Amino acid sequence: MSLLSGTSSAIEERIVAASILTDRYGRAITDLRVSITDHCNYRCVYCRTGNEGSQYSELPMADYLRMVRVFVSLGIEKVRLTGGEPLLRKGLVDFVRELARLRAAKTGEPLDIALTTNGHLLQDLAHPLKEAGLTRITVSMDAVDPVTFARITRVPGSFERVLAGIRAAQRAGLNPVKVNCVLLRGFNDDQVVGFAKFAREERVIVRFIEFMPLEEDRLWTPESVIPLREVVQRLESFRPVVRLSPNNASETAVRYTFDDGIGEIGIIAPVSQAFCGQCSRLRLTSDGKVRTCLFSQFDHDLYGVMKRGGSDSDLAAYIERTVALKEARHHIGEAEFLKPSRTMVHIGG
Numbered sequence: 048m049s050l051l052s053g054t055s056s057a058i059e060e061r062i063v064a065a066s067i068l069t070d071r072y073g074r075a076i077t078d079l080r081v082s083i084t085d086h087c088n089y090r091c092v093y094c095r096t097g098n099e100g101s102q103y104s105e106l107p108m109a110d111y112l113r114m115v116r117v118f119v120s121l122g123i124e125k126v127r128l129t130g131g132e133p134l135l136r137k138g139l140v141d142f143v144r145e146l147a148r149l150r151a152a153k154t155g156e157p158l159d160i161a162l163t164t165n166g167h168l169l170q171d172l173a174h175p176l177k178e179a180g181l182t183r184i185t186v187s188m189d190a191v192d193p194v195t196f197a198r199i200t201r202v203p204g205s206f207e208r209v210l211a212g213i214r215a216a217q218r219a220g221l222n223p224v225k226v227n228c229v230l231l232r233g234f235n236d237d238q239v240v241g242f243a244k245f246a247r248e249e250r251v252i253v254r255f256i257e258f259m260p261l262e263e264d265r266l267w268t269p270e271s272v273i274p275l276r277e278v279v280q281r282l283e284s285f286r287p288v289v290r291l292s293p294n295n296a297s298e299t300a301v302r303y304t305f306d307d308g309i310g311e312i313g314i315i316a317p318v319s320q321a322f323c324g325q326c327s328r329l330r331l332t333s334d335g336k337v338r339t340c341l342f343s344q345f346d347h348d349l350y351g352v353m354k355r356g357g358s359d360s361d362l363a364a365y366i367e368r369t370v371a372l373k374e375a376r377h378h379i380g381e382a383e384f385l386k387p388s389r390t391m392v393h394i395g396g
């Protein structure tokens with residue numbers, strides 16, 4: 048049975064007459080990240096505090112689905128599920144199945160449905176998720192050395208679980224699997240060459256992400272960031288690298304392979320080479336707030352509109368008004384930078 052039986056006709060009419068969301072800087076907004084819980088089973092040192100909190104916020108899956116349908120009616124083409132840890136969420140596979148029924152407003156093509164996970168529960172879920180219609184998966188993994196990995200996640204045995212999850216995703220046909228690593232000076236910056244070998248041996252795309260000031264503890268300093276050029280130098284100490292052309296105009300990663308063409312490494316450099324000018328993203332938090340930038344000072348309470356009895360058209364109008372407020376860029380590294388009103392785990396990465 049549909050999670051949303053009986054409420055889709057207004058949206059379907061709207062899909063026919065879809066306008067594509069564009070912000071006031073002319074950026075087409077096609078990409079939505081949806082956090083379906085802010086609960087996580089890891090406590091990565093660069094993301095969360097070590098304290099075990101029991102409070103977390105999540106909405107009924109049917110409510111996320113209704114909001115996503117409205118976003119899709121306005122031109123969203125790609126939905127990435129995230130959290131917290133999305134694999135903790137009951138009903139995830141059915142939710143993906145419902146998303147897979149939606150069609151992009153502009154092209155009529157199925158949505159691109161991606162998911163970002165820590166991989167701990169992926170071994171059992173990879174196959175059902177692929178069958179339900181998941182298109183792509185990114186697994187976060189911050190070290191290839193099990194001891195360093197467990198020190199970062201603060202969960203013993205986590206490396207073996209995640210590796211098993213990555214391999215299960217590949218067997219399920221979720222290819223290529225992307226592996227994201229946030230590099231922090233003094234924690235895991237000695238892992239770059241290990242990851243280069245891992246990418247080549249395991250046939251995954253490894254992407255290094257610059258550490259951003261979005262953590263619960265106060266760890267971030269400009270010096271803690273390993274900038275793109277330093278990652279490239281470290282890769283070069285292993286083998287010469289060759290730059291690859293971008294897959295598309297809004298690609299966030301700068302892509303490299305090695306001189307023998309084996310292995311792909313991406314570097315996502317929001318701090319040293321910000322890509323705000325090409326940002327195509329909105330985020331929906333697990334409590335139903337729209338965020339126009341990771342570093343925004345504001346939440347926009349879409350769920351509040353829904354709870355007050357707003358129609359799908361009201362939700363659509365609210366989203367359009369919110370997109371008009373999307374910031375030109377973040378201000379990391381500038382004197383006027385203010386930490387955002389929420390941390391990564393509560394926004395959805």
Ligand code: SAM
Nearest residue numbers: 094130131132163164165187258259261391396
């Ligand atoms: N639990 C899932 C996971 O581990 O991928 C999804 C949520 S997690 C918040 C999403 C991504 O954000 C992860 O790849 C994580 O490494 C990244 N992340 C968290 N804090 C970050 C920070 N301060 N700077 C850069 N990336 C960060």
